[in-house]
Amino acid sequence: MKPLILLAPFASLALAACGGPQTPGAKAAHERHENFEQIGKSFKALGEELKKDAPDVAKVKESATTINNYASQVKTWFPAGSGPQDGVKTHALEAVWKDPDGFGLAAAKLTDAATALNSAAQSGDLAAVRGAVPPLGAACKGCHEKFRAKDD
Template sequence: MLSMSARHVFVAASLSLALAACSGADGGSAAAEAPPVIKERHDNFEAIGDAFKAVRGELEKDTPDFALITAKANDINARAMKIEGHFPAGTSTEDGFKTEALPAIWEKPEEFKAAQQKLIDESAKLASVAEGGDKAAVSAQAMAMGGACKGCHDKFRLDDEK
């Protein structure tokens, strides 16, 4: 017969093994793993931000590289076209995932699509204007494209810096 302290150790060990088995072989938590699309959309937006930063950097120079600006604007445009597909149902904070995407994306899909289209349009215009090599015109269009970004961020992205 087991002593009382030996029984406690045995029960504790049994409970520990049962809990470990429930959490999965990797010892993970009960929380669902984020779908790959959440990382894809994050990476896409990071790349858009990096490309826009490169555009702004060129425009700070006396003689910007308009070919680079055109390439970055085209990259932003191609990435903007992917945005809508990066927000399937079930990938919001309300679904338990860590994301800066506000529920308004799913609550107001037509507004979100319009915001995406504005970025597509403004980035295409930036690429076109950059081919002309007029720094003032390119700067003005870069501001317009930045406004498209800001407009979407204001309505559809969590501002964690407030």
């Protein structure tokens, strides 16, 4: 029985090394990444649907709803301890935490653009949806330019 007791701590360490994020900051950064992935997938699906001759309005509504739901939460995804200055692997730049007012404004622009897109989508007016896509893209780009590291 003693050999098993001696191996338990090593097994725990091995399992921990294989697992996902271990610190609260790393966990927050991982969840943030996953959430942004959902926004990106929904934005891509929306764009693909709008390229069709006869877009499926239900799919447009679904994508817009997802984007809107996530966009309204973005500002909460950057808790203290989840940035590169904390040793966390993330695309977020320190500017998120050093310029919280600027980041808040960028997040508000995203929320406003996502709300407008969702309103247009829920109305079923595809012309209005198409008109709401560029401001959403601009809000994403504006935030990426100042608060996100370039992809390698």
